[in-house]
Amino acid sequence: MTRPRTTKSKKVTMKDVASMAGVSIMTVSRVLNNDKVSDQTYDRVMEAVKKLNYRLNVSARSLSGSQSYLLGFFYDNSLGSYISQYLIGVLKRCNELGYHLVLEPCSFGEENVETIISELSSRYMLDGVIVPPPLSEYLPLLDALDAASIRYVRVGPGLELDRSAYVSIDDYQATFEMTEHLINEGHRHIGFIKGDSHQGVAANRFRGFSEALLKHGIAIEDAVVAEGDFNFTGGMKASEEILDSGRKVTAIFASNDDMASAVIATVHKRGLRVPEDIAVAGFDDTSIARSIWPQLTTVKQPIDDMSADSVDLLIEAIKADQILGIKLNKREILPHSIIVRNSTRPVT
Template identity: 85%
Template sequence: MSSRDRAGKPKKVTMKDVATMAGVSIMTVSRVLNNDKVSESTYERVMEAVTKLNYRLNVSARSLSGSQSYLLGFFYDNSIGSYISQYLIGVLQRCNELGYHLVLESCGFGADNVEEIISELTSRYMLDGIILPPPLSEYLPLLDALDEAGLRYVRVGPGLELDRSAYVSIDDYKATYEMTEHLIKEGHRNIGFIKGDCHQGVAANRFRGFSDALAHYGISMEEAVVAEGDFNFNGGMTASEEILSSGKPVTAIFASNDDMASAVIASVHKRGLRVPEDIAVAGFDDTSIARTIWPQLTTVKQPIDQMSADSVDLLIEAIKADSILGIKLNKRAILPHSIVVRGSTRPLDK
């Protein structure tokens, strides 16, 4: 039994096809193919569908069952930005040092087919574990599907359900508080703030750091101008235009990441204004764009290279703890941040 596409070529049979024929979920098919426990009747239905559809297993991967494959997965959202690009490079370098290979898989935040994505991936590769950078580190349906599939994972910079898995992060609240404090001590009271993606807990933590710093120094939120962003350049442009058009005497804008901060600088220049003489600009992450834009960006420095290495190390440690000791190891690494002052900010003229 086989099917063909419109060009007459044999159509690739997917795990979803097997699940449909067997009358089970895709995840159940994955469990059968990965030799997990299912009822005898379920096993027989799935394997009958596999045979009828001539579904091809990844034989090389299956032969490794019960041993390490030295393959790690890296899921990324389609709206990949400079932070994730830099993080990925660090992960690749650490994997190379330790003799692991990396499999990249796209998964949009909000995707409703995460079970299918995971099942198809595990049918092709026997992954030892998966690294989840933001925003996927906070996409709960994806975490649920990974847990159901029994896949180990480590998260990067999560702001939700911190006890759920191993993760690596910085103290986003404290870092944002300190950058806001830096701007206040330079004389700024009317500060614009661009939030990150509202679906991410880390964005809420950064906004809380900003608002608490204002309150500590006796500055009302009414003196600030807050706009919604989404951690990318276009969102930063829209948010910065909103702040600059507010009519309030804003003297500084603090964006929740460097991509949005670079958009602020572009928006300020577009209006014929100067950075930092007319508007001071600060960002968050210290990605490569912070050093290549002009003026160079004052920003919160995340130790991205170290975070990359630590996420690989934590995942491998969790893999070994599971396979050797049979325990779930949920270690966390909270790494130090710093404030890097460059040309995009300066003390406010009195």
């Protein structure tokens, strides 16, 4: 029996992309290297890239210039759902722009950050790294990156904002607005779960909560405040502390969705109802906010936009360093919104 011949698929080239998009090869190159082009041109080129399933040859491209087209991503698993969603967005953007991503675990409080960075640098020639929370506020890691002359962009920092380029929302204002939403629904006995006290973003969110209370004539001493660690376990412990305080609480606002989901679990475990007995609000709008029941009222961070912007900012910083020899400390403050779902309701 004669086997049918297999036809080798034709390799898609940059010329093919240019032809489909109706632009020059140089324009395709500019788009894929994240140089400035009009939005219309960018959309046409990227549409052709997707239709043709075009993939850049990163190895060959890195040999032709000083870039490796490798970006690093440090992560700490303590912010499970947030980091997972953020990482997906970063991977998507890197894929669109022809960059590869190297993942490197690092714990907040890690003592051997210099060793981690040294070993990472010996294995890869990274163009730069993205540092999400809580590592974006871990100063020893930032010191080690600076010492190794590695470019980086931070995500959601609350400390030393002039130190680097970063992407964030206004954590203070977002927390203020969510607290005010609860107050406007009639809640005056509110529990609040702070994040890790070592992080500036936790302080900014607590400040937003406190000042919203003061605006509405509620003393901060009237709130029941506990500290969590921005994770489910910390949220369980903090919510139990609030419910065991013996003080009246009609709503609990947790500083992220993982801790808010722990509040809902704790309330249910005690035979209470959400939101009839206790309203619950969170922060981030990660996937858990929509999968838990009741679905969570929360502050929405535009995580997909933030992840794409952090990649774009890093590439912009890389080019500024290579071409102009300057350190680009650009910042992007993205809009947030309040998402009202079934975990809160007006006091009756």
